[in-house]
Amino acid sequence: MTWTDDGPLRSVRYVTATINRGSATAPVSPPTPGKPVHTAPPGKLGSSNGKKAVMAVTGAIMVLYLVAHVVGNLKIFYGADTFNEYAHWLRTVGEPAVPPRTVLTIVEIVLSVSVLLHMWSAISLARRARRARPVKYAARRKSQASGYAVRTMRYGGVIILLFLIWHLLDLTFGAVNPAGAEGLPYDRIVQGFAAGRWPVTVFYVVALVMLGLHLRHGMWSAFQTLGLAHGRGYRPLKVTAAAVAVVLVLGFLSVPLAVTFGVVK
Numbered sequence: 026m027t028w029t030d031d032g033p034l035r036s037v038r039y040v041t042a043t044i045n046r047g048s049a050t051a052p053v054s055p056p057t058p059g060k061p062v063h064t065a066p067p068g069k070l071g072s073s074n075g076k077k078a079v080m081a082v083t084g085a086i087m088v089l090y091l092v093a094h095v096v097g098n099l100k101i102f103y104g105a106d107t108f109n110e111y112a113h114w115l116r117t118v119g120e121p122a123v124p125p126r127t128v129l130t131i132v133e134i135v136l137s138v139s140v141l142l143h144m145w146s147a148i149s150l151a152r153r154a155r156r157a158r159p160v161k162y163a164a165r166r167k168s169q170a171s172g173y174a175v176r177t178m179r180y181g182g183v184i185i186l187l188f189l190i191w192h193l194l195d196l197t198f199g200a201v202n203p204a205g206a207e208g209l210p211y212d213r214i215v216q217g218f219a220a221g222r223w224p225v226t227v228f229y230v231v232a233l234v235m236l237g238l239h240l241r242h243g244m245w246s247a248f249q250t251l252g253l254a255h256g257r258g259y260r261p262l263k264v265t266a267a268a269v270a271v272v273l274v275l276g277f278l279s280v281p282l283a284v285t286f287g288v289v290k
């Protein structure tokens with residue numbers, strides 16, 4: 026057992042961590058000279074922990090937006106007038122104290138910055154992980170570095186980004202929507218998810234399921250980064266991450282499915 030200055034407890038933790046993480050089964054080459062693996066001091070935004078914190082905070086902002094967005098979307102079940110009034114309110118909220126679209130523009134800026142920072146930290150953390158382990162594990166193992174979770178987050182993230190681009194062109198700008206740029210928000214949804222456009226609905230279903238998996242894993246990772254996911258907090262937080270993801274996905278799915286199957290027309 027390795028004895029550290031902090032005494033036996035620290036040593037036991039050290040050994041446990043080593044066992045849990047396992048060790049490389051192939052030699053790991055030293056970092057390339059002049060290309061340090063770790064450039065920023067821990068705690069700074071550019072450090073690994075800093076980037077994980079950026080991911081957690083920007084992820085939390087986007088989850089809050091999604092909660093508000095799904096609640097707004099569900100107004101479609103109250104009819105065209107209620108939904109269109111709500112869409113109008115989004116553009117006029119805060120008037121006359123502030124000019125039209127002020128709040129919506131702030132939301133758009135915060136969301137765009139969040140998406141960019143979230144992607145930047147994800148890409149640089151992935152690059153750093155690859156640099157730190159230039160030789161792959163000899164045995165395939167279910168690990169954070171190569172497993173299901175990483176694939177879900179990486180490919181899921183790309184699908185969600187493609188979905189977002191289509192979604193904005195479709196329902197925000199009306200560029201690829203049969204109701205067009207002048208169509209009312211309710212008409213864009215009803216015409217956009219009409220039964221004849223079922224491939225669009227299928228794409229939404231796939232993207233939303235990926236979003237759900239991404240959210241579940243992302244929230245769980247954020248809880249771990251914040252040091253909450255241990256002891257008594259472990260199970261409740263794992264269940265919370267899954268429950269929030271399932272509720273959001275079902276809420277979002279209900280709208281395109283209701284239109285495609287003729288419940289909302």
Ligand code: HEM
Pocket residue numbers: 091094098112115129132133136185189192193196197210214229236277278280281
């Ligand atoms: C089936 C589910 C969804 C439906 C029916 C839906 C519907 C809409 C509609 C109608 C708008 C335009 C609002 C308006 O301009 O009045 C919109 C905007 C938007 N949606 Fe969605 N949405 C869905 C899922 C999502 C998801 C999963 C995300 C994020 C991953 C998302 C992100 C956005 C964003 C960023 C905007 C632009 C907001 C703005 O104008 O600033 N939506 N959505």
